[in-house]
Amino acid sequence: MIYWDSVNAVRLNETVLRQRVVPEAVDLGELGIHPLDISEPRYDPVGYRLEDAGTIGSAQQGFRIDWRLVEQPVATVRSALRSAAAAQRWKAEVGGCVVDGAVIQTDRDTQSKLTGAALEAELSAREGRPYAVRWLTPDGFTDLDGEGVVALARAVRAHVQACFDRQADLWAEIDAAPAVADLLAIGIDTGWPAGGQADAAPAVNPPWAIS
Incomplete structure (x- = not known):
């Protein structure tokens, strides 16, 4: 789990959070510490890469990583x-x-x-x-x-x-x-000769058939 410390503008993992000895009974939100949504958007990794552009959001709407899509060369x-x-x-x-x-x-x-x-x-x-x-x-x-x-x-x-x-x-x-x-846009997966994985085998194979 990753958290956003909105007071110090820094990300925290659970290990660092425990080192701060935050009492379990304390509401982390009151300390300005909120869960950080790190989920990545769907994209084609062949043509693009994700760039972490920082943290955006609010205590009311939640905080998330601002992912930016950058074209590969x-x-x-x-x-x-x-x-x-x-x-x-x-x-x-x-x-x-x-x-x-x-x-x-x-x-x-x-x-x-x-x-x-x-x-x-x-x-x-x-x-x-x-x-x-x-x-x-x-x-x-x-x-x-x-x-x-x-x-x-x-x-x-x-x-x-x-x-x-x-x-x-x-x-x-x-x-x-x-x-x-x-x-x-190029169809790498299309246009290939028909393969041999037939859905159903023929009723009678020619004498030279290799199945």
């Missing part, structure tokens, strides 16, 4: 939004995608495995050799032929690239914004 806001866009890209990139109604994992490990399998499928096709893999999914192993592997890898790659494209667009928009208000 444009360069600071721009840097924060670029970082936020990168974080959103990562979340969208590895959050999965939906292909033909099936939820597909798109984490980095799955991306790497699909790339390797698709490369081997392409090389086998050029050499006229049949290619098939037993792909492990959370539900067990699924048999994939070369075309299935390549189709799946391309779908995942398209999703990943779309995420990076969105980040690039956002960065360009952020860099072009001239003022804090313009920067805060």
